[in-house]
Amino acid sequence: MPTALAGLPQSVTIYEVGPRDGLQNERVTVPVEVKAEFIERLVACGLRTIETTSFVHPKWVPQLADADVLISGLRRTDGVRYPVLVPNERGLDRALELGVTDIAIFASATETFAQKNLNRTLDGQIAMFEPVLRRARAAGLTVRGYVSMCFGDPWEGDVPVGQVNRVGRQLLDLGCTELSLGDTIGVGTPGQVRELLRSFVAAGTPIGALAVHFHDTYGQALANTLAALQEGVTTVDSSAGGLGGCPYAESATGNLATEDLVWQLEGLGIDTGVDLTALVRTSVWMAQELGRSSPSKVVQALSE
Numbered sequence: 001m002p003t004a005l006a007g008l009p010q011s012v013t014i015y016e017v018g019p020r021d022g023l024q025n026e027r028v029t030v031p032v033e034v035k036a037e038f039i040e041r042l043v044a045c046g047l048r049t050i051e052t053t054s055f056v057h058p059k060w061v062p063q064l065a066d067a068d069v070l071i072s073g074l075r076r077t078d079g080v081r082y083p084v085l086v087p088n089e090r091g092l093d094r095a096l097e098l099g100v101t102d103i104a105i106f107a108s109a110t111e112t113f114a115q116k117n118l119n120r121t122l123d124g125q126i127a128m129f130e131p132v133l134r135r136a137r138a139a140g141l142t143v144r145g146y147v148s149m150c151f152g153d154p155w156e157g158d159v160p161v162g163q164v165n166r167v168g169r170q171l172l173d174l175g176c177t178e179l180s181l182g183d184t185i186g187v188g189t190p191g192q193v194r195e196l197l198r199s200f201v202a203a204g205t206p207i208g209a210l211a212v213h214f215h216d217t218y219g220q221a222l223a224n225t226l227a228a229l230q231e232g233v234t235t236v237d238s239s240a241g242g243l244g245g246c247p248y249a250e251s252a253t254g255n256l257a258t259e260d261l262v263w264q265l266e267g268l269g270i271d272t273g274v275d276l277t278a279l280v281r282t283s284v285w286m287a288q289e290l291g292r293s294s295p296s297k298v299v300q301a302l303s304e
């Protein structure tokens with residue numbers, strides 16, 4: 001029986017990243033028709049925000065080199081948002097050409113990862129994003145900003161909260177309406193989550209503008225999510241079946257599984273609008289397409 005905990009939000013927006021974060025790191029290249037079916041099935045499961053792909057350099061992320069084909073052929077459902085990642089003006093041009101209305105830029109909190117993931121310095125990434133934001137906002141697009149390596153970096157180790165704040169503030173100042181704080185390599189723990197969220201709020205960022213993006217490498221994603229909900233966060237990123245990772249951070253594994261998130265939220269009496277049975281079926285199907293089983297505990301439990 002659902003049992004509430006005091007102090008949690010009444011509703012939570014699930015920001016599904018499976019088709020993008022999930023598939024960007026798979027060894028097998030998933031055919032574009034399978035990606036389209038994946039997205040349509042996620043919509044049928046009740047998900048209302050689905051990050052579909054990335055308009056990045058196709059050589060940098062070959063798994064998503066079919067982004068233009070996928071987006072131009074996508075059957076859209078009213079009331080569903082289909083954001084895409086865009087790193088630079090070239091990516092924005094591609095997105096605008098195809099009528100995309102929601103984009104996300106992605107910054108690094110650390111110098112090393114900015115270099116490895118974007119081929120830019122910390123300052124250089126902001127210079128690259130500035131015209132993207134200016135033009136995207138003028139065209140009426142919504143722009144989310146990611147900050148990666150918020151809780152630790154494989155090359156630099158611990159990442160000071162002030163450093164994450166600085167990059168996050170820069171993205172908000174450029175005009176991002178939402179900031180997603182990424183634990184790219186899944187090393188964070190709940191006390192750190194609380195500390196980071198409170199530091200943003202103390203600096204004047206409304207909690208409603210903050211989302212969390214946990215990878216589950218060390219099994220902390222659900223605990224970290226609960227800590228974030230207790231701070232008032234109402235947007236949580238997750239990936240169906242726990243797919244995910246980052247090709248430029250080898251130690252990154254799958255995202256928090258959407259099924260695990262839905263199980264927790266429904267158990268807390270927070271309605272998600274997601275049909276869990278249908279979602280598990282979708283993830284089992286996707287896992288078969290990928291030739292490996294889902295790491296999600298809930299998928300495993302409900303599909304046995």
Ligand code: HMG
Nearest residue numbers: 055056057060087090091106117118119146148182184246
């Ligand atoms: P670069 O090599 O510095 O690019 O890469 P450039 O600006 O020097 O341009 C070089 C050539 O690439 C040019 O072509 C451009 O037109 C072309 P040429 O004139 O030589 O023929 N080009 C492009 N072509 C297509 N689409 C584009 C594009 N941009 C340039 N958008 C770049 C810089 C940013 C492009 C590259 O580093 C890149 O694509 N990086 C993407 C890496 C990536 O996607 N990583 C995974 C996503 S981030 C993540 O997963 C973390 C997250 O989940 C949160 C978390 O977990 O923390 C979001």
Ligand code: MG
Nearest residue numbers: 021182184245
């Ligand atoms: Mg990620």
